[in-house]
Amino acid sequence: xxxxxxxxxxxxxxxxxxxxxxxxxxxxRKKIQNRWIQSFLYYVPYVVLSAMTVPAVFSSxxxxxxxxxxxxxxxxxxxxxxxxxxxAVGAAFTAFIMQIAGL
Numbered sequence: 657x658x659x660x661x662x663x664x665x666x667x668x669x670x671x672x673x674x675x676x677x678x679x680x681x682x683x684x685r686k687k688i689q690n691r692w693i694q695s696f697l698y699y700v701p702y703v704v705l706s707a708m709t710v711p712a713v714f715s716s717x718x719x720x721x722x723x724x725x726x727x728x729x730x731x732x733x734x735x736x737x738x739x740x741x742x743x744a745v746g747a748a749f750t751a752f753i754m755q756i757a758g759l
Contacts, residue, residue: 717751726751 688694710727717723730747738746 717755719755722751722754725754 688697713727714720714723717726726747729750730743733743733746
């Protein structure tokens with residue numbers, strides 16, 4: 657690849673990143689009063705994080721079954737409001753035991 661191509665790719669990525677952050681500030685200059693839109697925007701970070709994380713969870717181990725078991729344990733522990741460390745260790749331990757068991 658040429659240096660010109662790499663630099664143009666970097667410039668395009670920088671422009672796209674800037675526009676994604678700048679356009680909402682230009683369009684929405686006033687405080688958003690609509691409760692539905694406020695509610696929608698409140699949950700956007702959680703949805704984006706979930707959309708990026710969940711597929712990676714199921715491809716992170718050698719087996720879909722161990723990944724699913726770890727995911728289920730994480731969901732149950734999170735439902736019962738356990739701490740982040742407890743949820744992460746519980747899910748990892750479950751996936752590890754399932755891998756050792758050969759499932």
